[in-house]
Amino acid sequence: MSPKPVNRTTYAILGLLTQGPKSGYDIKREAETTISHFWKESFGHIYPVLRRLHEAGWVDRTTEAQTGKPDRHVYHITPAGRAALQSWLREPVEPVVTRNELLLKLFFGEQVEPFVIRAHIATYRQHHEALLAGYQARHADVETDPAKQFKRLTLLAGIHYCESVIAWCDEASTSLSD
Amino acid sequence: MSPKPVNRTTYAILGLLTQGPKSGYDIKREAETTISHFWKESFGHIYPVLRRLHEAGWVDRTTEAQTGKPDRHVYHITPAGRAALQSWLREPVEPVVTRNELLLKLFFGEQVEPFVIRAHIATYRQHHEALLAGYQARHADVETDPAKQFKRLTLLAGIHYCESVIAWCDEASTSLSD
DNA sequence: ACGACCATGTAAGGGGTTACATGATTAG
DNA sequence: CTAATCATGTAACCCCTTACATGGTCGT
Numbered sequence: 001m002s003p004k005p006v007n008r009t010t011y012a013i014l015g016l017l018t019q020g021p022k023s024g025y026d027i028k029r030e031a032e033t034t035i036s037h038f039w040k041e042s043f044g045h046i047y048p049v050l051r052r053l054h055e056a057g058w059v060d061r062t063t064e065a066q067t068g069k070p071d072r073h074v075y076h077i078t079p080a081g082r083a084a085l086q087s088w089l090r091e092p093v094e095p096v097v098t099r100n101e102l103l104l105k106l107f108f109g110e111q112v113e114p115f116v117i118r119a120h121i122a123t124y125r126q127h128h129e130a131l132l133a134g135y136q137a138r139h140a141d142v143e144t145d146p147a148k149q150f151k152r153l154t155l156l157a158g159i160h161y162c163e164s165v166i167a168w169c170d171e172a173s174t175s176l177s178d
Numbered sequence: 179m180s181p182k183p184v185n186r187t188t189y190a191i192l193g194l195l196t197q198g199p200k201s202g203y204d205i206k207r208e209a210e211t212t213i214s215h216f217w218k219e220s221f222g223h224i225y226p227v228l229r230r231l232h233e234a235g236w237v238d239r240t241t242e243a244q245t246g247k248p249d250r251h252v253y254h255i256t257p258a259g260r261a262a263l264q265s266w267l268r269e270p271v272e273p274v275v276t277r278n279e280l281l282l283k284l285f286f287g288e289q290v291e292p293f294v295i296r297a298h299i300a301t302y303r304q305h306h307e308a309l310l311a312g313y314q315a316r317h318a319d320v321e322t323d324p325a326k327q328f329k330r331l332t333l334l335a336g337i338h339y340c341e342s343v344i345a346w347c348d349e350a351s352t353s354l355s356d
Numbered sequence: 357a358c359g360a361c362c363a364t365g366t367a368a369g370g371g372g373t374t375a376c377a378t379g380a381t382t383a384g
Numbered sequence: 385c386t387a388a389t390c391a392t393g394t395a396a397c398c399c400c401t402t403a404c405a406t407g408g409t410c411g412t
Contacts, residue, residue, distance in 0.1 A: 023363075023364090024363080024364070024365090025361095025362070025363055025364080043363095043364080043365080044365090044366085044367095047364065047365055047366085048365085048366090051365095066362090066363080068362095069362060069363050069364085070362090070363045070364045070365080071363085071364080072362090072363065072364090073363090073364080
């Protein structure tokens with residue numbers, strides 16, 4: 001019940017735990033299949049944060065002994081954890097500027113031969129086309145299920161984003177070829 | 179001429195120094211007026227990095243004595259620094275997943291009353307509308323100057339991005355009101 | 357035989373932000 | 385009189401990733 005953990009990993013984990021008890025390993029897997037298009041977590045951070053969540057009383061822990069593997073620690077969100085998550089959900093979202101390395105290279109593009117930047121943009125476009133295809137497939141899977149509305153909307157955000165990137169790449173390529 | 183600095187701040191600084199010699203203070207100001215829509219730097223990082231760039235021989239430094247202020251250190255990019263920048267510019271851009279806190283809150287939206295999420299989206303939309311207006315104004319300023327093509331394209335990316343966010347917000351709002 | 361999956365955790369280290377310390381000048 | 389601008393730098397701190405350590409089972 002001591003120092004409140006406050007980083008964003010905290011809330012990602014608490015959120016995933018509202019969908020059922022999970023081990024650290026489960027949390028990683030679940031994050032990869034559900035929120036990975038806008039959120040990544042690593043084991044090296046998940047385990048220490050789970051420990052702090054436990055100390056803060058935001059999660060309970062049960063241990064399942066296993067043979068040939070480390071004990072499996074299963075975490076359950078507590079009412080205090082749920083309250084902490086809700087209070088975070090209600091807080092306003094601070095706008096942040098995301099660093100974009102492609103744009104940084106483009107901005108200093110005059111320092112290299114034009115084909116270098118054109119190639120970067122072509123790769124960037126391809127990457128976002130692949131992402132888009134993935135999002136569209138996953139979107140189709142959840143499109144008609146009203147219980148998956150929130151998930152659907154996060155995928156829709158990805159779709160819009162990729163489409164805008166692709167359109168920009170095309171404009172930029174044209175502009176750089178003149 | 180010792181340990182190569184390799185972080186991204188390094189290259190942002192080197193890039194800005196190709197446009198003329200600058201002090202740490204100048205670099206911060208310049209970053210804010212040119213690349214701030216996709217890149218932020220803080221003093222607490224600029225000064226130590228400049229020092230390492232100097233030690234690596236990627237920048238030269240001249241000192242201007244001043245009255246009532248600390249000495250002004252002006253940094254000039256060296257040929258070695260320029261080569262380092264170019265080699266970085268030629269390297270492929272690694273795709274990264276950017277954490278998006280709004281989407282994380284949305285994903286766990288069922289944990290709070292619907293109006294909470296709707297309000298977050300409305301704020302998000304407003305914010306991106308304001309950004310869009312700014313980008314459009316700056317884009318108009320550079321639209322006809324072929325020497326500012328790269329800058330123009332980074333602004334265009336911001337415009338596309340904001341438009342896609344706004345369109346998504348509208349779809350999401352409608353979907354959440356049904 | 358080899359890799360993937362299961363399962364936890366630590367250690368090292370980098371990258372970055374914020375706050376602090378100092379202080380003169382100038383504009384509103 | 386207050387805030388902003390100029391100007392440098394340090395210290396504390398957090399957040400997070402990568403690599404390491406360990407090792408059994410299962411599929412191909």
